[in-house]
Amino acid sequence: MRSDRDGLSVIVQVVARWILVLILVYGLGVAFFGHLTPGGGFAGGVVIACGFVLATLAFGGRTGPAAAFYRWVASLEALGAMTYLGMAALGWTAGHFMQAWTPRGDAFTLASAPFLVVVNLAILLKVGAGLFAGFMVLVLFDRSAGSLHDGKGEA
Amino acid sequence: MDAILIGLAAFLVLGSVAALEMTHLLSAVITIGVVGMGLSILFLLLGAPDIAITQVVVEVIVVTVMIRAATRTGHEEVGRPRSVRTVLAGLGAALILVGVALAAFAALPAFGAPRRSPSDWYLAEALRETGAANVVTSIVLDFRGYDTLGEATVILVAIAGTLVIARHLAGDRMVDGDPPGASAATSLTSSGEEAPRA
Numbered sequence: 001m002r003s004d005r006d007g008l009s010v011i012v013q014v015v016a017r018w019i020l021v022l023i024l025v026y027g028l029g030v031a032f033f034g035h036l037t038p039g040g041g042f043a044g045g046v047v048i049a050c051g052f053v054l055a056t057l058a059f060g061g062r063t064g065p066a067a068a069f070y071r072w073v074a075s076l077e078a079l080g081a082m083t084y085l086g087m088a089a090l091g092w093t094a095g096h097f098m099q100a101w102t103p104r105g106d107a108f109t110l111a112s113a114p115f116l117v118v119v120n121l122a123i124l125l126k127v128g129a130g131l132f133a134g135f136m137v138l139v140l141f142d143r144s145a146g147s148l149h150d151g152k153g154e155a
Numbered sequence: 156m157d158a159i160l161i162g163l164a165a166f167l168v169l170g171s172v173a174a175l176e177m178t179h180l181l182s183a184v185i186t187i188g189v190v191g192m193g194l195s196i197l198f199l200l201l202g203a204p205d206i207a208i209t210q211v212v213v214e215v216i217v218v219t220v221m222i223r224a225a226t227r228t229g230h231e232e233v234g235r236p237r238s239v240r241t242v243l244a245g246l247g248a249a250l251i252l253v254g255v256a257l258a259a260f261a262a263l264p265a266f267g268a269p270r271r272s273p274s275d276w277y278l279a280e281a282l283r284e285t286g287a288a289n290v291v292t293s294i295v296l297d298f299r300g301y302d303t304l305g306e307a308t309v310i311l312v313a314i315a316g317t318l319v320i321a322r323h324l325a326g327d328r329m330v331d332g333d334p335p336g337a338s339a340a341t342s343l344t345s346s347g348e349e350a351p352r353a
Contacts, residue, residue, distance in 0.1 A: 030208065035287035038204035040295065046212040053219055081311055088304060098300040104286040113286035116296050126307060130314040135220055137321040 007060035016058035023051035031124040035116040036108060041123025048124065049131035061136065073133045080125030087119055156200070163197050178232045180225045188218035205291045 007013060030037075031044025056066040091099035102118075105111030167190050174186035191214030198207040264270050277294055287293035295303050 035285075035289050035292045035296075037289060038291070039208050040205065040289075040292050043205070043209045043212055046209070046216055050212060050216050050219070053216060057219075057223075077311070077314070081307065084304065084307060088300065098304070100285060100297055107282060107286060108288050112288070113293075113297075116285065116287050116292055119296050119300075120292070123303075123307060127310065130310055131216060134314050134317055135216070137318050138220060138224065 008058050012058050016054055020051055020055060023054065024048060027051060027124070027128070031120050032110065032117065034120040035113045036110070041120035042127050044120070045124040045127025045129075046131060048128035049135065052128075052132045053135050056136065066132075066136075069132070070136055073129045073136075076125050077129035077133065080122045080127075080129065083122035084119055084126065087115065087122065160197065160200060163193055163200070167193050167197070176234075178234045180228070180231055180233050181222065183233075184218060184221045184225050187221070188214060191218070205289070 027044045027047030027050075029044075030039035030047060031041050034040030034044065052066045052069055055069075059065060061067060088098045091097050091101050094101035100113065100115035102114040104113060110117065170186055170190040170193065174183045174190065177183040177186060191210065195207045195210035195214065198204075198210055277298060278290060281290040281293040281298075282288060285293040285297040287297070
């Protein structure tokens, strides 16, 4: 773990690169089709967060793709929360708060419940970004300078 | 089917006790992970794939975080032997809890056979009313949307609180959105939790 490179070994990094794609696609799929198949925004968000946790562990906390994502974490979580609240508030245009106000397509298709899809994606953003931020802060915090996650010594 | 469920439940209880009793920190964390996976299998057998998926992914991320945290504390062994009195008190409390639970369960409707309730209506009308083929989602996000909004708020507040406290403890200012520790790293001395240098 302690080497010039950030993150884990090359083997882990190569495998992680391939698996990451699958994890992220799976997370999006679970969230997108949450109203048709088991799953939903929460599960999808946790899967996405798992993906970024893998990226952080494999490629390092400071230079990897997860570090770039971390800059946007607060904005993404806020966007998710605001989208959820906005969708719920727009329900007033159709009657009452939290009313599913969007038009509906055929049953058993993605468009069968657009309201639920958007809300699921909002929850995905919120949970994914929130859990990943929690992971970064709880686990990778540089409490002792020169910590395990980068091996570069003093910042 | 019942035998499998009871066996799995007993396995979960044993695993939980084992996780509590282990003194090796990493082994305890892994045991907790095993218990979580068993719980998700239990959910799957009970016909709740939504909960099973959520349980699996939450377990994965929680165990990852805990392993990472456990290997960073610098403590490999935790806990100390308990006195006989503590063990007896614990067993007594457990017995009372089980007795009360058995009495309470006797008053409930039979397992898997609820009394007539709104759930019948949800099952019958969910697809027509919300357009969602997954009844769980239709209930969680539509019929009971308020609950989910409240739950989302709880997560938001919990994570915001964690971030504020942890950043403050570690002296991270997060001025320009750098990853944790990228700004001037101040070692945590006040709470006495400072990990030894590896």
